[in-house]
Amino acid sequence: MRLKLDFVPLEDFPYNDVNKHTIQGFIYSTLMRTEFGDMHDVPRFKFFTFSDIFPPTNFKKGEAKSLIISSPNEKFIEALYSRLKDRERIYLGKHEFYLKSVKKFSLKVKRRFITGSPIVLYKDNKKNEYFKFYVHHNINFFLQRLEENAVKKYHAYYGEEPLIEGNLFDKMIPRIRxxxxxxxxxxxxxxxxxxxxxxxxxxxxKHCITKEERKFYQFIMDCGLGEKNSLGFGFLNPLK
Incomplete structure (x- = not known):
């Protein structure tokens, strides 16, 4: 399930003034005094992620921006919605925004996805070393670690093993900058x-997602791929 926020800045300021930790802090503060109020302090998967703010340009007074938060937990999205639906103003860090609209919605899983925020994986988490294509040159390691991480989160959420036939993805095209x-x-x-x-x-x-696999791919679409999902990484959108 997803929650889309449309908001309008009340002043001009650089895009990077609102970073992912700012947004994470906004989400946690919004959840205070709900059943998810202590989520930040619990050492476990958080089962939510969020997109980059879009469009990714500097904030201009009166020009709307959007953010999408997703989670497989409908109660989590409902808690955010109930806290935001009647608000007129929100703060992201030190900046104030007019909250134009808040919308709940769901998307059906497709065979094709696009990232709405970068996918992060560790090469060695004990050394705090991230996987880098420029350094490590190993797409097989990337795919294997991506699947292991997704399966671990799925099992933690549902208490069961997912069914996955073949590769996690059959075709991958990176965005090169x-x-x-x-x-x-x-x-x-x-x-x-x-x-x-x-x-x-x-x-x-994924060339073919079977009926049995659909629950797993719906989960990773809602929860996010890779690590640091609750910091706004690994957000996925389906493609037609």
Whole structure:
């Protein structure tokens, strides 16, 4: 299930003034005094993600921007919706916005997907080393780790093993920027900047999704692919 927010800035400021940690903080603060109020402090999968703010241009007074939050947990989306539906103003960090609209909706799973935020995977999480195509050159490792992570989250959420036949995806086309697949995303937390490395994809395709596999692909579409989903990474949209 998904929640789309359309909001209008009340002043001009750079796009990067609102980073992913800012949005995560907005979501957690919105959930205070709900059944999800302690989610941030619980050491487990959060089962939600969100898109990059779009369009990805500088904020201009009066020009609307949008954000989509997704989760397989309908109660989570309902809790956010109930807290936001009657609001006129929201804050993302120090910036105030007019909340133009809040809309709940669901999307059916398709065979083809596009990323709405970079997919992040660790090469070695003990060393805090991210997988980088430019350095590691191993699409098989990327696919294997991506599937392992998705299966682990699915099992944690449903308490069962998913059925997956063949590869997680049969066709993958990256979005290349400046000749590279890797994307470096700057995050600021408590005033301290750090960088997360991911990759963006204009096509992730499974040639045939069986009836038995549909639940799994619906899950990863709603929950996100890869790691750091609750920080707004791995957001997927279906393609016709």
């Amino acid at each position: 400046n000749g590279k697949v890797d994307i470096y995303v700057r995050i600021v937390k408590m005033g301290v900047p750090f960088t997360i490395v991911g990759s963006s994809w204009k096509l992730l395709e």
